[in-house]
Amino acid sequence: MNNRIYNIAIVGFGGMGGYHCQLIEPVSQISVIGVYDTVEYRMELGKEAGYKTYASLDAVLTDELVDIVLIATPNDVHKDIAIQALQAGKHVICEKPVTITSKDFNDIVKVANQEKRVFTVHQNRRWDEDFRTAKDIIDKKTLGELFHLESRVQGANGIPGDWRQLKDYGGGMLLDWGVHLLDQLLQITDSQIESVAANLSYILGTEVDDGFTSYITFKDGLTALIEVGTTNYVKLPRWYLKGTEGTAVIRDWDLSGEIITRNPDVAHIEPKPIQAGQGLTKTMAPPSEQSTLKFAIQKPDLEEQSFYENFVSVLEGKSEIAIKNDEVNRVLVLIETIFEAAETKSVIHRSI
Numbered sequence: 001m002n003n004r005i006y007n008i009a010i011v012g013f014g015g016m017g018g019y020h021c022q023l024i025e026p027v028s029q030i031s032v033i034g035v036y037d038t039v040e041y042r043m044e045l046g047k048e049a050g051y052k053t054y055a056s057l058d059a060v061l062t063d064e065l066v067d068i069v070l071i072a073t074p075n076d077v078h079k080d081i082a083i084q085a086l087q088a089g090k091h092v093i094c095e096k097p098v099t100i101t102s103k104d105f106n107d108i109v110k111v112a113n114q115e116k117r118v119f120t121v122h123q124n125r126r127w128d129e130d131f132r133t134a135k136d137i138i139d140k141k142t143l144g145e146l147f148h149l150e151s152r153v154q155g156a157n158g159i160p161g162d163w164r165q166l167k168d169y170g171g172g173m174l175l176d177w178g179v180h181l182l183d184q185l186l187q188i189t190d191s192q193i194e195s196v197a198a199n200l201s202y203i204l205g206t207e208v209d210d211g212f213t214s215y216i217t218f219k220d221g222l223t224a225l226i227e228v229g230t231t232n233y234v235k236l237p238r239w240y241l242k243g244t245e246g247t248a249v250i251r252d253w254d255l256s257g258e259i260i261t262r263n264p265d266v267a268h269i270e271p272k273p274i275q276a277g278q279g280l281t282k283t284m285a286p287p288s289e290q291s292t293l294k295f296a297i298q299k300p301d302l303e304e305q306s307f308y309e310n311f312v313s314v315l316e317g318k319s320e321i322a323i324k325n326d327e328v329n330r331v332l333v334l335i336e337t338i339f340e341a342a343e344t345k346s347v348i349h350r351s352i
């Protein structure tokens with residue numbers, strides 16, 4: 001058994017930099033060796049937590065004990081730090097959104113390939129239980145063939161913090177939360193995208209979007225509505241899935257929700273008309289209880305490597321990387337297309 005310990009230095013010791021320490025702790029083969037931040041107070045926090053603090057990025061990169069650099073700074077400096085770290089011979093993990101453009105991302109990948117170092121992006125929400133549960137329902141064809149999905153996150157707290165509200169730092173909700181929901185979406189189907197429509201919202205008056213809605217169609221006929229909102233005092237469900245045999249709703253990260261499917265053992269029973277507003281309707285009456293089956297949402301039993309377990313396993317040549325660079329690139333191209341669709345107020349027909 002290999003007991004090698006890989007040392008990781010954290011560049012950018014803010015909210016997410018600190019959180020990574022918690023993610024790394026259970027993985028015995030990675031150890032946080034030190035932190036570097038441009039703000040003194042953040043360095044003090046690092047010291048208090050017992051980590052070595054570096055006086056500069058150069059000091060991190062020339063420390064031969066550092067095997068991996070984790071980048072958890074605001075988005076605008078990810079590229080420069082990543083390239084410098086790779087050229088210094090370090091493996092690199094970068095927070096999302098990895099870069100603001102796909103071109104910048106491909107520049108990093110080129111250097112990673114030249115230097116033969118591992119470069120990956122912390123698309124951690126691929127491990128989220130709500131996503132895994134939705135994907136499990138879809139993969140097992142519990143709803144028959146999926147033909148429409150809605151995936152959204154909504155809050156009422158505006159855009160948090162400071163740099164997230166500024167364009168130069170790569171702020172805005174499409175880059176911040178959109179990158180997660182779009183990354184998840186592209187894991188759900190193998191089909192190529194056919195068209196993209198989108199609207200960005202600027203309710204809060206910031207120079208960056210405070211949310212967006214995008215309608216995406218795939219070549220296999222699947223349609224997806226992806227939405228991020230920061231001005232929603234009442235929120236819609238996290239997931240809404242429609243298949244040829246049923247519908248599922250996952251209301252929140254707590255996995256509350258239900259699945260209702262056609263009962264294959266009972267012939268369709270005509271619903272009775274119901275009073276709806278000032279009229280009667282049969283079309284919109286709920287399906288009869290006898291002709292449908294109702295299930296609770298169940299968490300799938302998936303035993304998988306965590307993000308960091310996978311990273312170590314890749315360094316040791318035992319696993320494929322979980323977050324692949326071509327997948328990251330595809331998400332960035334989709335984000336660029338959403339910006340373009342919103343700016344031009346048009347439906348972009350593009351194979352992605």
Ligand code: NAD
Nearest residue numbers: 012013014015016017037038039042072073074095096097
């Ligand atoms: P933050 O503002 O809390 O922390 C950023 C830190 O980087 C600050 O301490 C700042 O002083 C430092 N910094 C800025 N420029 C620097 C530089 N050139 N060199 C070294 N340090 C520098 O922001 P945050 O919320 O921690 O976000 C950081 C990154 O993590 C962003 O890319 C963000 O999108 C990402 N993030 C990811 C998730 C996730 O779930 N994957 C969640 C939150 C944030």
